[in-house]
Amino acid sequence: SARKDYFHTYGYPVSNTPFLDKNFSVKVDGMKAGGTYTIGSLTNMLTVPDKSKWSPRYDRSVIDLAKSAGIKTYWISNQGMVGEWDTPVSAIGKKADLSIFLNKGAYSEKNISDFALLKPFKKILNAKSDQSRLIILHTLGSHSDACKRIIDIADAYETDDKSLSYVACYVTSIKKADQFIEKVFNISQKEKAISGRPFSIIYFSDHGNVHHAVENKILLNNNFPSKFHYDIPLIRIDSEIRGKCRELTSEKSGLNFTEGLGNWMGIQNSELPKYDLFDGINDSTDYGLKAKIKSIRTPEDPAIDLTGKLK
Template sequence: MLGSLFLKLILPSLIFTAFLFYLITIIKKNLANTSLLLYSVLSFTTLSIILVIIDIKDENRLISDIKEDKKQLGIFFHDKVPLIFGDAVYLLISSYDNNKYANIAEIEKFNHAIVAKKDNDNKNIILIMGEASLYSRYSAYGYHFDTTPHMTKLFSTSNSCIVNNAHSSSPITRDSLSMTLAFHTPENEDNLFNNKSIIEMAKANGYKTYWLGSQEIQGLHGSKYGFIAQKSNDLKLTDYNDNKLANLLVKVLSDNAQKRFIIIHLYGNHLPYNNYDEIDKKALPNAENYDLTIHHTDRIINDIFKVINEKKIDFNLIYTADHGEIVNVGHGLEKGREQYLILFMYKSTNNRFNCDFIESFRNKDGYLSGLMNKYILSELLGYEIDKNILRNEREYDRILTANENILPFSLME
């Protein structure tokens, strides 16, 4: 490893730097005023640093990536800073071990918003988390292509609802998902490590917990929510294959657990929009690839409901998404309202937790924020929430942007 780095990175940089210093020495001998040379070098260095700082601020989601993994700063310096200095910074920072997620021991402390346990009779709570799913491309929300024929029917029956005006808390999966499943807020992620996650709360109230995921739970993009996922009693991954999730659910619902909390994490509608097959193309021959992935996800959701219906279980089910999408552009951008506009669908066999229960979390501006997910799940799991804290969180409708800025959602363009 070190030998490869020396040949590919360090040796060429040393040769180039030595040549540059030789060139400067020759120039210096021919300059009457050496202070001019010093001034020029200092000016060049200062300008380079300023330009690097500007680049960091302007680069989409780079600040967030650096906060998540310091090695990203090393990579940026290596790419942007000339001569051996950039290479040295890269090697130094790359040697840093990002181990903040290493300790996955159970956390004992509940968040201060949780005041008590209360009786509930919700036996199976299922959260399906979609990926990069823009609500306006769902025919269930009025899109002109019939992208969601199954969901339109499934969530239009009694005790079901297709919720309008829902938005995510962040345009980046790792932040949005962690703010759904832990008491991490846009202002501070300390509660991710100091307070029980929703998964740990479920276990503390007698639920067996399951994570059925299509996406990775390690690395730059997955470690934050992976830290939470690894607290589950049962964790299964499909390597980006949503088609396997329904079969995994069959096994989950065949065990002898009395109460279950199940998270199903889809690959869904992520770039490059290739999560579809010939069935989807035949159904929507004139649709864009993104729409085909929505249609395919609709089939996945239908397969999940087939399993639920075959098992004849009581359940509370939420289907939402980590964030939206600027179609054919992506997400994780500093601007773009469509990155935050998501679906929210709900179905329950428990009349105590009907659609009015979900609507109670809507704020004064008429939006249901992704920051409310943790509180919705807490109540479904049998916890009482401090009403003042809930009201303050509900009405302070803010988002965490791609570059770690906190912004009222109403100001997102």
């Protein structure tokens, strides 16, 4: 649930992404989500969908694709395993050779820190394997209630303006995501120093949220769609070329995302179009995504600048 315009690395004025500001290989400005909520987005982004109908194809998931190429697959999730907003995505995750769900119920049943994903991730990474490995870490991130997600962050942003207290939590949740990615990177670097195996990390969000005033307090939630729901971060960090920091502006559709992941993993398949998320070229077609975003009539709601309003 992380909107791109709340990331300092994408221009937000509060410095909440110190790691990503300097430690990326490629950053894409122009990635569009496959939907405005988790199931609607990820089932399109993590399968090769029927693009004419905007309908996911669960028999052509990113897990199926990786396994077809002999890649060992892992799915480690802090989202719920079952529930109205969880089960279809979990069905993709359960296809992995090993799937771990920290929360066996709905996402709201437990408030487990995303940092808890790091222990099983490290264990998997340290295990000896001759196979290439795809490890998917599904975080809660900036999901509502964002203030619950940041209770283990010592330097959370706070504001004297009570109407913006939730926005401060949301901005802090992006900082936590930055810290999480840094920890994933550091664990991977230590393993590379031992094994010599290179790695590549992709970070993206499933969708954003909309500002919504409730009892004189501005929240970010999913009550109704906003054009900003579709504007998501897409960042790649490669162990071999870290520090070159290419910034690309290109329109990329979430409906082509699994093809892009296949190219990232180096998979060649007669049924897989050659498609690069990181070539800096606008998609030749977005299958109506741009028109769908344009049709949203809710008022524009850009990120709220907390500069000068923080304690």
